[in-house]
Amino acid sequence: MADGLNSKRCSMPETPVDASVDGTLALVREGYAFITNRCRRYQTDIFRTRLLFQKTICMMGEDAARVFYDTTRFERKGAMPLRVQKTLLGQGGVQTVDDDVHRSRKQMFMSLMTPRGIDRLAALMAIHWQSYLPRWERMNRVELFYEVNEILCRAVCAWASVPLEEVEVTKRTADFMRMIDGSGGLGPRHWRGRFARKSGEKWIGRFLERVRAGRLDVPEGSAVHTIAWHRDPDGALLDIEIAAVELLNVLRPTVAIARYIVFIAHALHEHPEYRQKLLDREEDYLELIVQEVRRFYPFFPLVAARVRKTFEWSGYQFPKGTRVLLDLYGTNHDARIWEDPEVFRPERFRQWNGSAFNFIPQGGGDHYENHRCPGEWITIALMKMALNLLTRSMRYDVPEQNLQITLARMPAIPESRFMISNVRAVQLSP
Numbered sequence: 001m002a003d004g005l006n007s008k009r010c011s012m013p014e015t016p017v018d019a020s021v022d023g024t025l026a027l028v029r030e031g032y033a034f035i036t037n038r039c040r041r042y043q044t045d046i047f048r049t050r051l052l053f054q055k056t057i058c059m060m061g062e063d064a065a066r067v068f069y070d071t072t073r074f075e076r077k078g079a080m081p082l083r084v085q086k087t088l089l090g091q092g093g094v095q096t097v098d099d100d101v102h103r104s105r106k107q108m109f110m111s112l113m114t115p116r117g118i119d120r121l122a123a124l125m126a127i128h129w130q131s132y133l134p135r136w137e138r139m140n141r142v143e144l145f146y147e148v149n150e151i152l153c154r155a156v157c158a159w160a161s162v163p164l165e166e167v168e169v170t171k172r173t174a175d176f177m178r179m180i181d182g183s184g185g186l187g188p189r190h191w192r193g194r195f196a197r198k199s200g201e202k203w204i205g206r207f208l209e210r211v212r213a214g215r216l217d218v219p220e221g222s223a224v225h226t227i228a229w230h231r232d233p234d235g236a237l238l239d240i241e242i243a244a245v246e247l248l249n250v251l252r253p254t255v256a257i258a259r260y261i262v263f264i265a266h267a268l269h270e271h272p273e274y275r276q277k278l279l280d281r282e283e284d285y286l287e288l289i290v291q292e293v294r295r296f297y298p299f300f301p302l303v304a305a306r307v308r309k310t311f312e313w314s315g316y317q318f319p320k321g322t323r324v325l326l327d328l329y330g331t332n333h334d335a336r337i338w339e340d341p342e343v344f345r346p347e348r349f350r351q352w353n354g355s356a357f358n359f360i361p362q363g364g365g366d367h368y369e370n371h372r373c374p375g376e377w378i379t380i381a382l383m384k385m386a387l388n389l390l391t392r393s394m395r396y397d398v399p400e401q402n403l404q405i406t407l408a409r410m411p412a413i414p415e416s417r418f419m420i421s422n423v424r425a426v427q428l429s430p
Contacts (some may be wrong), residue, residue, distance in 0.1 A: 015048050079306045153255050267289065
């Protein structure tokens with residue numbers, strides 16, 4: 001009997017099986033392309049493999065995304081590897097819970113995503129960005145990646161009502177960067193991410209304890225107040241450790257948007273005609289460019305879930321408890337959905353049908369019900385603000401450097417982290 005298949009169902013097609021004993025090293029070598037490469041090899045949207053010696057089903061495409069986000073079939077508990085929880089996500093946070101607890105936590109996060117709140121965060125980012133320009137003008141070279149990480153760290157802490165002393169900015173920025181970078185790394189990169197996660201949770205935990213003890217007032221409706229006093233469906237306040245994880249799930253993903261902002265700068269450099277379109281105020285290009293950057297460039301590679309109970313889909317069986325991976329990057333580059341997917345073409349979004357399952361850079365499905373990133377609207381707003389700042393508030397040169405983006409590195413970033421020089425502040429009309 002084939003592994004994981006019911007032999008009594010003779011008409012059921014065999015799920016292609018990856019030839020390797022364990023695909024973990026191949027995943028590390030191939031990165032974002034791991035699932036797509038095998039789907040092309042086996043001419044399928046689904047195959048079986050072993051990752052970290054666990055039976056795993058891998059899928060890609062719009063139909064796969066649609067079934068993956070069916071909460072009656074999949075759950076997240078126990079799906080994400082511990083190495084990712086101990087760096088990127090934290091343990092016990094919203095990404096790892098299901099059902100009533102997940103809906104309650106998701107509502108907690110979505111209550112922060114008001115248009116007014118998002119506009120305020122974008123304005124804070126712009127204020128800090130403008131304050132950095134005089135220093136950038138004095139520098140021979142500016143590493144845009146690090147600088148934008150620091151700007152976003154300052155902005156999101158102020159927005160969330162997390163006190164951040166000037167002497168702490170460098171450390172907290174570095175910790176956020178290491179949590180993100182360590183999630184896809186091995187050896188020292190991974191361990192730096194773990195240490196940063198522990199440091200960040202202790203820092204935030206101490207702060208939340210002061211808030212709950214009444215020793216520090218924070219505005220009602222702020223991220224700190226909302227998470228400090230949130231109660232799960234059982235009526236209990238979150239444990240301090242879990243509350244710290246959830247507050248970091250506001251701060252850390254916002255800092256991660258620095259990667260998207262560097263990808264914007266990369267796109268403007270590779271396709272300077274779009275800078276001119278923005279300067280000429282051609283209709284809708286701000287939205288189009290941001291969405292195409294989110295589709296084209298590698299951000300989240302994949303997401304994981306486990307099968308709640310055995311079911312069949314498209315003739316294939318999904319045994320209860322099996323881990324399933326959905327290829328986000330591959331779905332965003334699926335030629336059946338996107339014409340010439342390896343071409344950067346913002347205009348394609350004029351014809352996009354708005355599906356929640358064919359464009360999934362930060363997950364798919366419903367923001368309130370599914371495990372789709374609650375900060376997606378923040379991401380779009382901050383990317384739009386950054387695009388305006390890069391084109392309307394400054395001029396700069398891009399010196400010769402290695403701007404290669406390799407899909408083998410997760411999370412991806414240009415090799416040089418995008419260096420700029422000869423920065424000049426300008427002030428064009430809004």
